[in-house]
Amino acid sequence: MAGMAAVGSMAADMAARKDRLARLKARVPKPHEASFFFYDAHFQSEAVKILPGEYFVFNEDVLIMTTLGSCIAVCLWDRQAKIGGMNHFMLPDNGGGASDSGRYGSFAMELLINEMLKMGASRMTLEAKVFGGGAVISGMSSINVGERNTQFVMEYLKTERIPVVSKDVLEIYPRKVCFFPKSGKAMVKRLAPSNPEAIVAQERAAAQKAAVPATTGGSIDLF
Structure with a gap:
């Protein structure tokens, strides 16, 4: 009987997961909101992938993930409301011009914060985890995209008085970042510096734009 009960519980859990994934996809x-939903077998969780220029905010423990080179992803979490979100931007700004593209840090941060507040978060209880800014392609160090992105986001969060409780930035590594918005748990995996094609494409796109003169909480787990 115990075995039958366990099988029944497993079936119910699988049905619930399928239902939530179907709701997310619908x-x-x-x-600028991410919309690529899938089931992640490693974490056994419904997941959404953040592409450059996108964000996602949620109050359930779906997995939010992205892959970074010189780009930055900020994971914001409200430790009281248990609401979290992530963005992914490529450059600090649009060369001094106004932009409503989530590929630029100023707009990406504003978008993420505003969506957090709309869902019920408070500025007073927000905290941030910051990832990315790696110099992942040799020969592009003179442009310093990763350094510029990192400097921008750290100054932005300081100005907004949002504490950075942890970060994994700069160096030479691409990174895969996973974030659970309800618990605030973030994990980062440093990838081999042999540059997957998708990251190379992102880096070259960012570099081309950068070549134009331009005016629980605190821990991170490696997995």
């Missing part, structure tokens, strides 16, 4: 995304 969402009508807001502008």
